[in-house]
Amino acid sequence: MTTPPPAHETGDASGGRSGGGKEFDLGKLLAERGSERYELHGKYVNPQLPRMLRTIGFDKVYERGEGAHFWDADGNDYLDMLAGFGVMGLGRHHPVVRKALHDVLDASLADLTRFDCQPLPGLLAEKLLTHSPHLDRVFFGNSGTEAVETALKFARYATGRPRVLYCTHAFHGLTTGSLSVNGESGFRDGFAPLLPDTPIPLGDLDALARELKKGDVAALIVEPIQGKGVHETPPGFLRAAQDLLHQHKALLIADEVQTGLGRTGDFYAYQHEDGVEPDLVCVAKALSGGYVPVSATLGKEWIFKKVYSSMDRVLVHSASFGANAQAMAAGLAVLSVMENEQIVANARATGELLKSRLAALIDRYELLSDVRGRGLMIGIEFGRPTSLKLRSRWTMLQAARKGLFAQMVVVPLLQKHRILTQVSGDHLEVIKLIPPLVVDEGDVDRFVTAFTAVMDDAHNGGGLMWDFGKTLVKQAMANR
Template identity: 90%
Template structure:
């Protein structure tokens, strides 16, 4: 370290800063960031203080472990603080590379692109950005430029990001309200080929962006839909865009979720989240050669689409390390086998609990749906919750899973009675046992009229009514 660097380091000590002020985390957030987040966490009892994390677990100051079935919304695909990724980041920092000069070609982006494309041999090139929403933005821009058309189709209830372009193909009105005007767009019901063809016949559609499994509610595209949609799109000279930001990199038991359907070869594929290793944000848009060559058609257009931090050395090193771990530890196969085990065991509970209606998904992307019970006693309580706000029962399940059983999960979307499980892809039988046992206990409590659970439901009802 140079003398200047040593001098600067004396003025900042991260460990000391965290030791002195880490206890202020919720107050700092309330004052300087999104003030509604700590309020919401306090209301539902999620205002925990986690001290450290590794793999599929967190630990609090008392040393209690918490099972992570959320994986940072899917970011922690190979778990938290994987030693291979940590070492790669230490190595790339120690290498002091001449990174982001902008007027050279570093090796790491090319090596990561080469590695990614091996899993989609029908695709040829990659653009690296910094997030999933950027990957979608890139795909939308490339589709519009390559086809010369402006309109984008998407599915109702879709989620593709929250920047203006990706928001234009977001199927939830709550995210879109107040941010118009957006891009010209049209939503269709997932699986509705007639609606797709009707829109394509208008002649102005650049592409159709779709999640092979929707994150909101965990709904798969119907069998054969992607292949048929691809044929219709190409017939009308439009592009199929697969949003694999959450479903990609092994999440569903195949490297990409679209690969579960034979013959599907999207023109553009968006990935992010798990590619980061949970450390450095990274997004990637994979595409066909002719699309990239159309966008970057001359030297004058070399920077027509770029990102200041795209392809940075830390992100590329993390991505390469993640792909290496996935191969060495057979992560995709584990997601497929463990996911099937978890889904099967949860599905076996459906006949036992009338509030439990469905268990669906692929690999380690599983949705648990609740619905109206048949018995009069439970039906009256269910009706009370639904009158206040749909989705409150699912929240009632998520809370005791954390409070009583130290398992972190999420409700799968606003106004949905669905819990989504997207744990690290490295979990095994021990974690499956722990989750199923805890979930069974919560279901027993709910169906047995457990006072604490339904009392908490009343609290949520009051909160929902107050927010109207």
């Protein structure tokens, strides 16, 4: 019988395997070639990304991140109001999550043998399910789109029906199944044929009822708050939709990939409405702690039992890297931090403060039309002004391409105030704020002060801002 050596003896003193080859040195590689980042990406990855970033002046070089902030090579501090599209729920490099990953690597576990049952997946599933006690089982994948794919497959198999309903303007992912329930034609164009699907307007119960009467609907998938445009489901819609679906033996799938894990001031966004108990819930993004890709699809016992109905079907749905030890450790650490540091309560209180302070500006600025959302998921919408001077400029922008004014706000927020934000979807005059859930009152002050300055500049006819608008107009016209 061979006894394995202790973990610390499996490599040489520097942590690498012994041998005659040159050791890999990540720090040295970054020091030598980190300055080539934009050229490397343009040559070998997506050539349009560096082009786009340079066009709008977003081609920054960030060197370090911590919490809700990061720093460039000159030591300038930036406030992150984007959180990596929601991935950085706890901010960057939370010490508890970081330590958990060091610990799991040092443990040298026999991970991903695929023919055993490791403890970490069961422990994370158990912990996740405490936040949705009406659900029973969890499938672990690697991304939000995988979580959605799992839910779509499980719903179709469990009901024996092919068609899935989704809401207009929804975003559920970009793989083929999730793309089938994506409400943005720009993402879908050129990738047909997709799954049998039908869009319904968000909140339209009559449209839902009409489709359900056809008898072939497996499920409705819905974001309780849509990421694109930050539109919340109308009060009472989720509960009424759930009742309709169950009357017709169809399922409710809640896509909480972006809204889940405290983002909206409750653990899940569907929990803002009493009596809503989705049959399947999709989770990802913030569960990673910003380190290791991980997703989870939570569901009811009977659904999982139908999918995994016999030993012959034990691997009928699986993922090569699903439930790996690093991902499970990150997820457990994230949930621990959320509980111990009252992350959900902070998202609720700080979000209410930020939203109220922004809403107070609506009467002050004619270009500002709405502030909406929940918790730390806030949409700022711009609209047609009333004064003649601003109206003519607004019309010029809209004629070139809808969404350019929102981009004109995002750019000076970064370039002049070092605050990173995003336009909330193609052709939308909406900025979406989804900062790390650890932002504080000082961060709120900083954002509101900067946003006020940008709005003052826009309404006073500030040359730099509107000059940049002309650049965007030329770019939009050139791409037609």
